[in-house]
Amino acid sequence: MANYIKDIRAKVGHMPLIMVGVGAAYIKDKKVLLQERADTGGWGLPGGYMEYGETIEETLKREFKEDAGLEIVSYKFLKNFDQEFFTYPNGDQTQVLTPFYLVTQVKDGPADYDQAETTAIDFFDFDQLPDIHFESHRRILNYVKTLV
Structure with missing residues (x-):
């Protein structure tokens, strides 16, 4: 059901919805991987909304592959x-429940992200982040920074 969100929105309009979005941070050499989003041009963490019938872990792996172009091997x-x-x-209004993960290992190979979702990926020092588009991503990055 690939158009689940669009189908729901066609029925309820702009009313507030509670949604499940899954996100992840991948840290290498004390730098965090971010995606430059194709839709806004701003930077953020890989992740996205759960589709009907998916598990949270399936959403995590699918969204990370689409957004960062990397296949997750392990995570916590x-x-x-x-x-x-x-x-x-x-x-459209949403309250998003976001289970958030730390990706601990990815499969070797070049990043092959979905260019409809991502225009670039790069690693950034936590003290030298680019313009982060979503306030929620800024809050999550502040949390993740405390773990490094």
Whole structure:
């Protein structure tokens, strides 16, 4: 059911929805991997919304592959973020429950991300981050920084 969110929005319009979004941080040499988003041009953490029928772990692996172009080998759960409220430019309102993970190993090979979702990926020092598009990603990055 690849258009689950669009199907729901067609029925409920812009009313607030509780959604599940899964996110991840991959840290290498004390730098965090970020994606430059194709939709906003801003930078953020890889992740996205769960599709109907998926498990959280399936969503994690699919979204990380789409956004960062890397296949997850191992990971560990860090924390649930549940106070993330967002109003999209079109008026859609959401409260997002985000199980957040630390990716501990990826499969070797070049990054092959979905260019419809990501225009670039790069590693950044936590003290020299680019412009992070979403406030929720800034809060999560501040949390992850305490773990490094």
